Amino acid sequence: MPVGILGGLRRGSANPPYDYDNNKVFEEDRAMRESMEFDVVIVGAGPAGLSAACRLMQLAAEQERALEVCVVEKGSEVGAHILSGAVIEPRALDELFPDWKERGAPLNTPVSEDRLYLLKSAGQAIRLPDPLVPKTLHNQGNYVASLGNLVRWLGEQAEQLGVQIFPGFAAAEVLYREDGSVKGVATGDMGVAADGSRKDSFEPGIELHAKYTLFAEGCRGHLGQQLRRRFELERNADPQHYGLGIKELWDIDSARHQPGLVIHGSGWPLQGDASGGFFLYHAENNQVVVGLIVDLNYVNPWLSPFDEFQRMKHHPVLKHYLEGGKRVSYGARAIAKGGFNALPEMVFPGGLLIGCEAGTLNFAKIKGTHTAMKSGMLAAETVFEALVDGDEGGRALEAFDERFRASWLYEELYRSRNFGPALHRFGALGGGAFNFLEQSLFSGQLPITLRDRDEDHARLRPAADFSSIAYPKPDGLLSFDKLSSVFLSNTNHAENQPCHLVLKDAEVPVASNLPCYAEPAQRYCPAGVYEVSGDEREGWRFQVNAQNCLHCKTCDIKDPAQNIVWTTPEGGGGPNYPNM
Template sequence: MERESMEFDVLIVGAGPAGLSSACRLAQLAKDNEQELQICVVEKGSEVGAHILSGAVFETRALNELFSDWKERDAPLTTPVSKDDIFMLNSEQKSSKLPNFMVPKSFHNDGNYIVSMGNVCRWLAEQAEQLGVEIFPGFSAAEVLYTEDDKVAGVITGDMGVSATGEQKDSYMPGMELRAKYTVFAEGCRGHLGKELINKFNLDEGKTPQHYAIGFKEIWDVPEEQHQPGLVVHTTGWPLNDNASGGGYLYHAENNQVFVGLIIDLNYTNPNVNPFAEFQRYKQHPEIKKFLDNGKRVSYGARAITKGGYHSLPKMTMPGGLLVGCNAGTLNFAKIKGNHTAMKSGMLAAESIFEALKNDQSHTELTDYTQRFESSWLYEELYRSRNFGPAVHKWGTWLGGAFNTLDQNWFNGRLPFNIKDWQPDYKGMQTLDDATPINYPKPDNQISFDRNSSVYLSNTNHEEDQPCHLKLKDADIPVQVHLPKFNEPAQRYCPAGVYEIVQDDKGEPAFQINAQNCIHCKTCDIKDPSQNIQWVTPEGTGGPNYPNM
């Protein structure tokens, strides 16, 4: 097909913290060296920040390097952490506050800020545009472009106006070829192009499988007397004691708002686990509920989190391209933070690309990026926390937590051995006969809610008449294999009610995909026991429209 084509020096896929930091740093280097660079950022969300979801307690280390005057530039960091508590939720009603000596020092948040990363990204986009970067929201990167000798040459944006049956509608507009000398893939966790590149170039050879969690978040407006600006609360334990590992959080932001969420590791084995329902009952614990009572829930979302850490990091370079941020897995789960690390990885990518362009190179493999990465504080930080996640996976919350406290507080992450988790998260699921049933309480519509009303708050929308972006490799597997073995767990692990088992015209069970509900969390692509579901990008602007997540 003949497509329109545009040429750039550098193309960046994804306007998250990694992609925007890469764009800003490139533009700064070009300005400082009096060079002109054409830098383009494409973003599948309807606007910058629309698909950004993060807790978030933000560490400013990378931001200080990128814009040392960020306060003067009115960056949206206005709520410093004032108090930092960690609780063990021992049961449905009981909890105990952990003393400092029992908490890994990586969990402490002195000097950090409670932020909306969506708003931080909107601010970063403003800085980038002021530096001359072109940002195109509403354009999904659907395919990777390659040269004849298999070097990355850019992307093709998704076609618009294609019907669900694949026909061209009156509104049809073919996608464009966006070509570049270098392409940075900053799609976030489980980016579908990043996944393709990792497989094509064997970037994860010799590495442990990447590991993931699903993170939930709600924003609540709460009464002023219940609000403590800057208070950070993290929890471990209930309700995940028996069914899964993970932890919860509650952050007191500005304007009498509270951010509350639960993170659940996706290596859980009981097919009856419903992560959304676990989050809803988590909010009923007295230690959490006391801050939400008489409040109003104003936003909801969920997103997969890349948490494999150092042992799962793929090679991040290939001819003509780089993986950065959560697309590569740079999140430091020992801190429960990935924004500052994503930003740093993007900045390092920018420095490598700029040196190559200065030497009139294009489509080469930027091997010096690896050297920059390994000599940076980012590498040091990820190396010191390399055993954090595998220890919890191997020994559970209590023993794994005790090991991590010892490792981080006494040995600074330098114990002379490695713990590795070689089992992918989708493997090891118990059959129904072996699994413990779980009875979840019905929502009370005051603290806990159902999925449909929650998805409504995410402002999710897709063009209804378009090809389904959730592809099944084998359409028979959900009913023929997963239903009898696991009661089709996609009905439960999806936080948006996308997947259902319904009755067809003959009264037989059928697998229904409600793609319009999809909030782009990528959990299905990760957790499906047969790896049968493939997430690909829908039309641009589709998905959630988060206001300030």
């Protein structure tokens, strides 16, 4: 029988009740809170949230109206938790700040060349001729950039416009009015010990009240998940689908560096039902970003996305650029790739879901920055109109749907609606051929809509159906271990705080997941958060190393029992990505 289980415990007892949808907190803590009033509160200082904030203040300036807008960000600074490839399409930025070049936006490396490869084996690859590459993967007019740096720049623009930004404060609870509409959010308490007691540094959270609240937490947002359930926002949508993106930043030999070169590919080492794709982008200053996106609908519980990425870098297509270079940063983040078919209803009484919180990434382009920004701008225009009309916290935001349907964002996502389902249904070759025909010859207008209604976690099959995967040991030159990788992410969480990775049932990992799936958490997590130790005779032990958590949300998505709930740790914790 199990020796014990660590981690995932909330305040006060070994197995306390916890209301995941109604944010159970202690009443004495709530009574200690102070409150602040705003016109609009935005949760998350990413591209969607900051674009919404900027657009709101632009509209207020145009109409000479006073407006109080607040952005609350759980990262230690704006951009600290931002992770993306990234090749950025400037379409939304052109609309938000037409003079962005003069303002110094950090888009300095235009795409110079696209290449698309199919990796057949550890040593073989086929480069697809440009005419056979789907239009959505052509990047003329786009830029290789650090999304984190772009977000930092957007934060500067927002503050210059009068937006109040509070980094280091995690929105931990949704607040509701008596009529059920969203009233705002409360930040988490600071200085709470792991056993629930108050440390000397204890500070209660702050309530941020607003006429409207925009949720821009990014993919699989903790509060967004609660809102989806409370208001049944997914009742007309397919299940959301996800990929785990793992990324590294490298300094490479200047002789191998080609500024603006964009390389995409798929195939090896992902095999069988596992799918995804890699990227390698040449940025400025002799740096490249390299990464692998693994679709989280894979079926083999022995698969480790982190280890697949590490061995992928040994393929000659990538090794050619990385060999002799130095890895300088590492990170991982889940992406929402369900696209148009998986979009929830974004509007609810008192607010909206925007950006990757809603799932606006265009997987056909492998891009979500411009779509996230546009969704935030559309939300800002809708909210401002409601405020002008005097609808404070009411239900007039239905106008967003009409505005969304009339936008290029809707058209772009609709045209790509079949891209992901085709790959899942027909595989890389069949799905790729379908997508080439639909995107390049029919511009996404075929009169059919493919569906993908199997949830990612439900696809996992028993470990006994597969042989375990023997991954090669890292060589310390091209491939590395998890702990040295996490070190490069600058991840840090305050010691002695409640574990933010909550187990609904502490017995499930050892009693259920281990015998059936060989407890896949120890492999799907790209940061070594979850470990299983012990043996059959002495018993097995499930360990949660929450201090390693990159906030990627993979555990919340892929756990086959849906037993792990990602909640907000103390504000300011997590990774601190530079130039990512």
